[in-house]
Amino acid sequence: MSPAAAVRAPGVPRTLALALLSRVPLSAIGLLLVLQIRHLGHSYTLAGACSGACALGMAIGSPFVGRIIDRAGQAAVLLVTAAAVVAVTALFAIIPAGAPAPAFIGVAALIGAVQPPVGSCVRVLWRRMLDGPGFSALVTLDASLQELAFLSGPLLLIGLASGVGAAAALTVTAAMTGLVAVLFAMLPETRRFGGADEPAAHDAPPQERAWRSGGVRLLLLVSALMGVAFGATELGLVTTAEHHGARGASGILFAVWGVGSFVGGILWTRNAHHRDQAAAMPWLLMILGVTTALIGALPSMVLVGVGITLAGAAVAPLFGIVYSRMGEVAPAGALTEAFTLETSAITAGIALGSALAGAAASGFGAPAAFVLAGAAFLIGCAAVRASSAAG
The missing domain is CATH 1.20.1250.20 (MFS general substrate transporter like domains)
Incomplete structure (x- = not known):
């Protein structure tokens, strides 16, 4: 399958669009946590710790979320993580300035841990929807287009924080993350190709890890x-x-x-x-x-x-x-x-x-x-x- 044919394949344009949109808030979340901590009058040390905790939470939590998706399917897990990330991010935005530092760091880690893995899910869909050459061409195109998301996300959302405040920008970021994950979970492609693979529907043998x-x-x-x-x-x-x-x-x-x-x-x-x-x-x-x-x-x-x-x-x-x-x-x-x-x-x-x-x-x-x-x-x-x- 040629790159042009892969992009035009049924379901690909909308899954690609949502995957790109999912990266816009993701690209800015660490910076917004820093801005909120600084707005509350805390040090750069705590701000950096919160940003790092969010990244660490994502690094540790996403494989566990991915494993659950392999067993339970994409739609249900994406809906749960969408609700969780909105709630946890909103919680961070309302933590009072006098709260102890571990409270900020712990909630920041949770924000990372419950991020809906839309990017990983879309690659699974494409692997099941397309042949090898088509999949290869599409993931390379996706890797190119995500540069636009990572450039535009901080510009848009940090700019929003300058206008309405970091707490409000965090809330908007969380809402965008949750909305994109919900829309992705409701796609017909997600329901058709994003279900649990048969070997993973039960206790998987060791070689399935x-x-x-x-x-x-x-x-x-x-x-x-x-x-x-x-x-x-x-x-x-x-x-x-x-x-x-x-x-x-x-x-x-x-x-x-x-x-x-x-x-x-x-x-x-x-x-x-x-x-x-x-x-x-x-x-x-x-x-x-x-x-x-x-x-x-x-x-x-x-x-x-x-x-x-x-x-x-x-x-x-x-x-x-x-x-x-x-x-x-x-x-x-x-x-x-x-x-x-x-x-x-x-x-x-x-x-x-x-x-x-x-x-x-x-x-x-x-x-x-x-x-x-x-x-x-x-x-x-x-x-x-x-x-x-x-x-």
Whole structure:
């Protein structure tokens, strides 16, 4: 199936649209938690702890939610998590300023844990609705388009917070998250293709756990290393902008990184069905490793912008391949769990990469963050090649 045919397939346009909409509030929730904590007069330490707790809750909670979906089906679980995320986020918005710090951190963790995994669910639907080439093309397109969601979400919702306050913006964000999840749960495609897979409808045998598959474990390792690289790159862009005396330019660097990913993904999608996805993965990891490692040595902000744009062009294609491969190697009865584990691995990797890059940049300067990011990509490349050689 060609990319154009995959996009036009029955049910794909509306599932794709809702998947993209689900990422708009998700992209801003951490920042809104920070703004609300600061509005209440608390420190950046507590604000960062709440944002981190939300990310950690998502990383830990989403695989459990995914496992339940594999057993109970998408519609029921999405409806429950939609109600839960609205309630818990509203609770955070009304916690009084005098409440103890653990109350804020605990509720923030719950917000992450009960996020409806619409992105993982839509990939399961597409894997069941489309053939292999069509699925591969569509997940790459989705990876490209999500850059637009991650760029627009903070702009829209943080802008809303500036106008009506962080608490009100949090409430709107929660309502949007819940509404999109409910609409997705009510789709005919969700009811038809999103039910529990037959092997997962009962107590699944040990081999039906996603992480027991060697192919899944390899992709989770690659995903975690990608997360480390992205977290280090984000930190590197900020420190590089400060090093060049242009702290405000870090936002522009993030934007052109996303634009590069968007354009690269669109171009890759047009011919994705003609490529050997498994063979392309180590090459993309190698390209990202080399180009990212060199960015910190570039002498001007203009060249850094060009470098990060070129490096970004390989990001969406790499995401598309990783998603596509996961759909191929994960057990049929544990697809949702596999995709949520993948998201968790990336999330955890980003947190680790940011921490390691911060220490590296403090000790050795801004270029060290990019060297760390490049090394993470190259380790992923080596792991894939070693697995291919062993297989």
